[in-house]
Amino acid sequence: MDRRTFLHTAAASAGASSVLRNASAKDPKPTEPSEMENGRPVLNTDPTAPNILIVMADDLGPWALGCTGNGEIRTPNVDSLAAEGIRFTNFFCASPVCSPARASFLTGRIPSQHGIHDWIKSGNISVDEGFTWSGKDRPVEYLRGMDGFTDVLARNGYACGLSGKWHLGDSARPQKGYSYWYAYALGGGSYVDYHAFENTPEMVHKTQYVTDYFTNNAIAFLEQHVRRDKRPFCLSLHYTAPHSPWTPENHPQGVLDMYANCPFESVPSEPPHPWGGWKATPEQRRTSLQGYFAAVTAMDTAVGRVLKKLDDLGIRKNTLVVFLSDNGMNMGHHGICGKGNGTFPLNMYDTSVKIPFIVSWPGRIPRNAAVDGLYCQADFRPTILEFLGFQNPGGEKCPGRSFAPVLRGKPDGGRTDVVVVDEYGPVRMIRDHEWKYVHRYPYGPHELYSLSEDPGEKNNRIDDPKCRNTVIGMRSRLEDWFLQYVDPSRDGARQAVYGKGQIDEVGPAGKGRTAFLAS
């Protein structure tokens, strides 16, 4: 079972067509890989085409970082990224669960455009043994035919590498322009007993602490790259931390010990939510929080290793670093353990939909800045492509809006009437600075919160006569917005998404097969 050969052949998916940069920027100038020059590393020093490092955490709520005010958790390296860059205080996932959010970040499409509406339970890998969550499994390339921003980067001369979690189907196959593919086989699981792909379709069994494994592969990419390749790179380092499991055998004792006496006063302990909330004993709560905090700190230490490697290789000054999570997380907030699917009906609390988002490029973008504008993952693709001077093919059909001016230290002129929209199957949310409205198709229950008066979202005003016009107005904006962008064949409002996993494609591609599990 350690090693298994697959029948299908991995193939890089970078397309051949060229993409023009915006007229205001320089012409496309893909460069070819080259050998070391006189035994010294060949470094990309072109400030108009910086290297990009994307560090994505898994289920990391913004509340679980020192730089957001948590005095109990230790995250000095992420805190230093924030201190030397921009921290976004109102950044939202496109859907509060792993796979849909990751797909939206990559493609700029909302779930009702890309068709991934729940965490992918089946379609990750090809195995006959029943060791996956769904028993036997076969690969499904859920984003087949859709461009990621990494495809655009690859076509414009970037070397793209992935180390870590993929969780968008067919994990053995390099996709979306990545030519270095060290992918975690499933979406999550044990930190010390798991499978991965190491640039080949042959799966390997690993027992190294997974956070260190991803980090080592990321560092290997950096070392290999500067030895032989002067092209800019985009390295996606996707941790599974701090996603469960949080039991002691999954994390290093040394980092667990750091929290042995932690009171965990930074995390609310609320009565179990009526929709299937967290019924933990005090001992279970402590074990889970200790493991969660340990997973965060171990990841932070690993991030520090990667940043030091950038320094040691002399490339930090020309590398844009982005740190984010795929979705938010409740660890007792609202009496929930989990994110959007921590309850049923699925929830859209800020703790589920708000994510940490930090961008750092010392000397090039503002430092120690906090930006409170409303942004979401679908904005990243247009932002990074505009920032680099590339066109965004298909962008006009997607809702994302570039916030590249913010990275340049300029006021962000648009979005005075900001709308951030989230969706998880038939549950949709619209939010501005003042109000949040949640609509559940077709029967409800619906919710309305005054975020200025009730930031904890405790008082549902949906039936308050004083709020009738607010409900009507926000519902209308929500429906208009989705009508503008939804692909009817992939419309989440029509899908019975339970938060228990997606096992097949939706719409015509699924040919009538069941796509979502109910239990």
Ligand SMILES: [Ca+2]
């Ligand atoms: Ca996640």
